Every structure is written in C-alpha cells, then in structure tokens.
Amino acid sequence: MVVNMQLQATFDMDLLQACIEGKAHAQEALYTHFSQKMFGICLRYASDYHSAEDILQEGFVKVFKNLDRFRGDGSFEGWLKRIFVNTSIEFYRKAVTKRNIVELDSVFDQGHESLALDNLAAKDLLNIIQKLPNGYRTVFNLYGIEGYTHKEIASMLGISEGTSKSQLARARESIKKMIQNLND
C-alpha cells in the first residue's frame, strides 16, 4: 500500500513536471485523471450541467497556469480540490444576487430526522442540490460536505456568520422537503 502510494506520488510529480514543461500529453493525462472527480465537485456547486462545465474549464485553466506553485506540502488532489472550490465560489459571487441571501437569525434546524437517502441515487440527490438557490447550495456544500466553519464560509463568501447559518438552515429544510416529495 505504502509502495503504491509512493509510486503514485512519483508518478504525480513526474506528471506535474512534464505539465510544467508544457508537454501536451502530460497535460491531457492530468486532465483525464482528475476531470471526473473535479467535475463531481463542480456539479455540486453549479445550478446546472453547463455551469458546472464552465467551472471545470476555468478551474483547469487555473490549475495549468499555477502548477509550478504547487509545493508538494499536501496531496495534489487536495490542492486541486481547493482550486475548484474556490473557482466555484468565484462563480457564486458572480451569480449571486442580494435576494438569494436572506438574513434569518432564529431559524437553525437541529432536527435529527431519519432520512430515506438510501433510496436516492447520487444523481437524484445532485439534482436536489442543484435546485437549491445559489446561496443555500454554496453554504451547504462548504459546511456540510467540505467541512468549513461558518466563520470561514462568511469570510469566503463575504457574508456574515449569521447569514451563513441561516442559509444552511434553509438549505437543509429545502433538501428535506424535496427528498420527501421524491419518496412520496
């Protein structure tokens, strides 16, 4: 296992070096290797398939332009993921309108209801996430899936912590309702 990881790391570093040197085959190999996983992230943050493709495209351009800045401290995939999340946030910032951000101080759902998610396919769940308003979807992704705190989300999105909390609560409510509708 350790050997495999080392091999993978060596392969990645060689691939990166070749990409930095501008070798087209290496760049295509890197894209092929990571595009599906990164597209999954983009689909979670985007409202539709085409927007997700736009995010993916912008993200990979950023990756190839800044490959030489990857210092190898952490995993390359983690570095890539951060770039795509940041690119998604940039798209969110462009798309967001004030009506999508609604302050809601009191609502903070703590209900631990059982959810029939097992019956749902990933694509159905993705559809539900994509149907959420921009603010809800972004906050839910950042908090629920990426694991950022409300403070970090507030800083990233340029909103208050209260707004982040309220957006998350509303996102959860909306997801629950949509899942129930699907199950019914």
Next chain:
Amino acid sequence: MKKELNKNPKDLDQIFKEGLSNFQVPPPSRKQPEDINPLDEAVKNVLNEFESTPSANVWENVKRRIPFSLKVKRQLNWWTKVAAALIIGLAATVALKEYQAYKAAEMVIQPEKNEAVPAIPIDSDFVYELRNDGKNNITKSNNEESAREILSDEVVTLPERVVEPVSPLENKVESVVSTLDNPLNEEQKSSGKLGEVPLRTVNTSDIGTLTIKEKEDQNKEQENRNK
C-alpha cells in the same frame, strides 16, 4: 517515576508510549456531536465521491488556454523584467547625460552673453546724430561712441536715451525734417552751391527706427520739395 526516569532516560519514551497509545486527536470544534447533522453526513456520503464525465469540448477549451510552458513563461517574464529595468536605466542615464550637457552648455554660454551685452549697442535702433556733409549725404550715427567720433569737431549735446514706442514712420520723417534747419540759404539756392550745413542734434525719440536709406530718401524728397 522520577527515580526511574533518572535511571534510564529511555523509559521516558516508554511512559509516553503507554500514556498516549490510546490518545486520539480531537475532531475540529464544529464537528462536536451537536454540530454533526445527519442530513449533511448523508449527503456527504453520497456526493463526496461522486464523479461524472464532462463533455469533450471542455478539454479542447482548456487546451487552448494553457500556457505552452510555465518554465519558459516564467523565464520570459523574468527576462522581460530585466529588459524593462535595463531600458529604464538606459533612459535615465541618457536623460542625465543630456541634462548635464545642457547645464555645461548653459555655463559656457552665460559669460559670453554677459560680455556680449555691453558690446551690442542698446540704442542700435536709435539715431543719435544725423550729419549732412553738404553734398546731400547724411551720416547716421547710432551709438554714442561713433556719434562722438563723427561730431568730434562740433559741440554736441547728446540727447537722453529715450526708449519708448516709436510713432508711425511718416510722422517721424516729418518731425525730423522740421527739426533740421534748411541747409541752403537763398543765395546758395540761386547759385546752386552748397554751403556748410550746420549740424543739429536730433532727438532720438523723434527719429525712431528709420534706416539710413530711408533717411536719405526722405532727405532727397525734402530737398526736392525745397527746390
């Protein structure tokens, strides 16, 4: 325990090993049990590893926008910066040299100017004396020195320098003519001989910027009129 440690420092490692063998790094503060939401976890479990294949044109678009080589690009950027710095340095040097040359030239020219100023008659545009030599030739003197030379035999009072705007030419000619005594008396006129012409000082302000030729022409005209 202290005694044991003093005896063998290697025991310290063992103690820590035993003490911390079951220790686990606490989860992040927000991942406290009350922060964990079953919905979030369920969605995360389903979507965290979700993958999908994008359409082929995404790679085509990305490929078009990739820099040909980051190494070359960075090197080009570095050389561009060096070139820009050199150009700025060169321009600054040239500008400095130009400035120094200009300053040096100014320093050379300045004393010449100072010396030249007195050599150029201030009153070059003014006529101090007009002298009729009796043969209808009028000598013009336009500075004090030459006027003194020309009129060395005569008692002349040089007028004060008057620097003021000159009046129109015709008026000046008339005023000049009026100030000159008629050089010929009746006898001379009839005999056709020219006598000595008395000199008279002419106020420069009355003469203005007439040239010698103009003055001669005017005198001839005056003589013709007198005749």
